[in-house]
Amino acid sequence: MTFLGFQRIFVCMSDTIKLPEKYNLNDYQCPSVTVDILVFTIEASELKVLLIKRAIEPFKDEWALPGGFIKMDESLEAAALRELVQETGVKNVYLEQLYTFGDTNRDPRSRVITVAYFALVPSAKLDLKASTDAADVAWFPIKKLPKLAFDHKKIIDYAMNRLTSKIEYSNIVYGLLPIKFRLSELQKVYEVILSKKMDKRNFRKWILSLGLLEATGEKDTDGAHRPAELFKFKKREPVLFD
């Protein structure tokens, strides 16, 4: 049996632990660990994900999820947040660990384990150009994805499963909306993510019965029609129900 830590003195490099004399790099390789991040937003009635075009081999010129190596002194979540800020400049967004992908051959060069996170950002916060030095960063509709590098298609599929199920028993859609919003906007978010039309009356009955929203009293006028009341989430932090 392998006790946790039993092999560690031989395998892991630590400041406080002496390596054996005959230490050899090839004998005691450890995998690289990256964080990949799926940034979702809703724009023009479509769910979109942020991709970057790779500048180097492998998969040069193909699109991939943004990501990078974790640093030794930052937590996984901190690494994900760092990537997120680098790519989008946004803070205070919904961020959740998705899954860890660790097949041995998922990177053709070496063993790379990636911890995938997904983030939900309101479309208003988008300002890619200002926050990144990369030319080839773009939003892709989830239904019109290009060919993707590595196993990133699989990761996106996994994220879509999580997202579509989780909006039905949590308030995480707050991450895709501004502070104040019309109920019709909220409904649109559900419709886009679930790819189905919903009945307005039933939707409003349902969402209001959850008690997560409160009316602000403000009205939003944006055209030649009756203005809508603006609502907001009581809590902009994860709440599960059901």
Place this chain on the structure above:
Amino acid sequence: MTFLGFQRIFVCMSDTIKLPEKYNLNDYQCPSVTVDILVFTIEASELKVLLIKRAIEPFKDEWALPGGFIKMDESLEAAALRELVQETGVKNVYLEQLYTFGDTNRDPRSRVITVAYFALVPSAKLDLKASTDAADVAWFPIKKLPKLAFDHKKIIDYAMNRLTSKIEYSNIVYGLLPIKFRLSELQKVYEVILSKKMDKRNFRKWILSLGLLEATGEKDTDGAHRPAELFKFKKREPVLFD
């Protein structure tokens, strides 16, 4: 912006990529990656988890989840399965990735990221003595846990959340039962995991309406009372519903 892979040649050790001349271990450390596994079973009407007593520092003589380092040529799931077989000798059990814990200080010696998996094993399959060379391996009722090493208490709490919610919308309890079982046994599993008594008629109505079970036609006689019909899951693989 950091492209995925951009730093890799400097950080990761690969057979095919040359390291820079001035390579220095401390500059380019990478974290260790372990797999920890939570093995759950139900025995004597209690939900129990398998723990091992640590033989070395840190946390010497404290209880911990079984786990170990991943090998460079095995997937995460393969590593979890390897640990599972080492500890319990069982195969063909339900196994699911739980979460990846990567706080910088979770191991006092060095940076260790752990990918936690949980397994569900039927109590009949238990045969610890025969399959392990460690004296200090034991099942602990989830409600009477000892002090735990590292952040393993947090990991167990996380697993309990997953387990209690997931049995309500999936068939994963098949992992805790033998092939054929009485409905009263199945109900007991739910009651133990959810820590609540259920109504027999409502439970049977619910579980049968899911269409996941089929009657085997066999009866099980185990005492001075009416024998029970034995049921089995149509599929012993994960099925989600709702």
Place this chain on the structure above:
DNA sequence: TGAATAGTGTCTTTCAGACAATATGCC
């Protein structure tokens, strides 16, 4: 006054939960 979106209520069906009596086999 026409166009465009906001806002609202009823009916039906389905599902969850409370609740108790009979059936069968073994001793």
Place this chain on the structure above:
DNA sequence: GGCATATTGTCTGAAAGACACTATTCA
């Protein structure tokens, strides 16, 4: 016949789903 567990159905309340008309503002 006594004991222990197995098996079965009804009623009620809550929630989900189908469905259509009126309200308000601006051009």
